[in-house]
Amino acid sequence: MNYKKICKAQLSKLKFRLGLNPLIQPLVPNADKYIPQPYKAVCLISADFELAWAPRYSKSCADPLQKAIRDGLQTRENVPKILSLCDKYNVPITWATVGHLFLDSCQPVNGVKHPDLPRLPHFENKYWKFAQGDWFDYDPCTNLKTDPAWYAPDLIENILAAKAKHEIGCHTFSHVDCRDSVDEGEVFQAELMKCHQVAAERGLTLSSFVHPGHTVGHLELLYKLGFSSFRSDYGDILGYPAKHFQGLWEFKNTAGLEWRQGWSAAYHVYRYCAIIDRAIKHNRVCVLWFHPSFSSRFVDSVLPAVLQHLAARSKEITCLTHADYAGFLSARI
Ligand SMILES: [Zn+2]
């Protein structure tokens, strides 16, 4: 590990100890309305569920396609373990799912992949560079058996069959950049309509959304398309949701669940449990999120203790899906 990463990990520990991270948002009017009785705090946990679709235009590695497939297969390894932990500790997760994962297979029509979907122009953002070719070039256009990193109806079924009452949310159909500056809304709308369609074919209604790569945009359209929440990432905040329009709720990220170099397993556990304790102490909403492609070390040596802690304090902090919490808020605020 390099010197810069060690410094960053140590600095982060110091900021945490001083209470500078996560930032505790000042009280808002009617603060008690945000917490269901008789609890003292709320915990939301969501997963950006995307398999190979997220990193295929990543700028952070030399071979993004290999990383994409590796992430997809790592997700397949982690999901059953995550689901069994959630069942054991009765913790529901909101799975913000890339729409393509609902498909068993796909094939080009007259040589064009997914011709019903309009394409983003070439663009670059903080994480990705899409500079040439067609947006769907990496789509193998085969099936679940041949390319299990690109299709996942089996995992969606496993999530729905679990004992814990998980929610299937939306993460666009093909993991597009959603910023207003990249697209006037045509791509965003078509991608979300397609997600509604493939979800409806499995009897599901989508109402919770997570913008890929934190590319928050098209909020009014999101609301009009039937969604009641999205997640934002403007620093680590232990606070309150913000209401947009008549009932589109913004849940502000508190902490990402991930394996950080320079931290021991024990420090990871200590830190996430302390965040939960701070949420209870200050009566705030704790928004945890993760990529299920994360290191199996996190799944094996951190996640069990964090979920166990949530279960141990379940009389004080309630774990809800995004849809359930948005429904609760809209009925009160
Ligand atoms: Zn496809």
Ligand SMILES: [Zn+2]
């Ligand atoms: Zn994503």
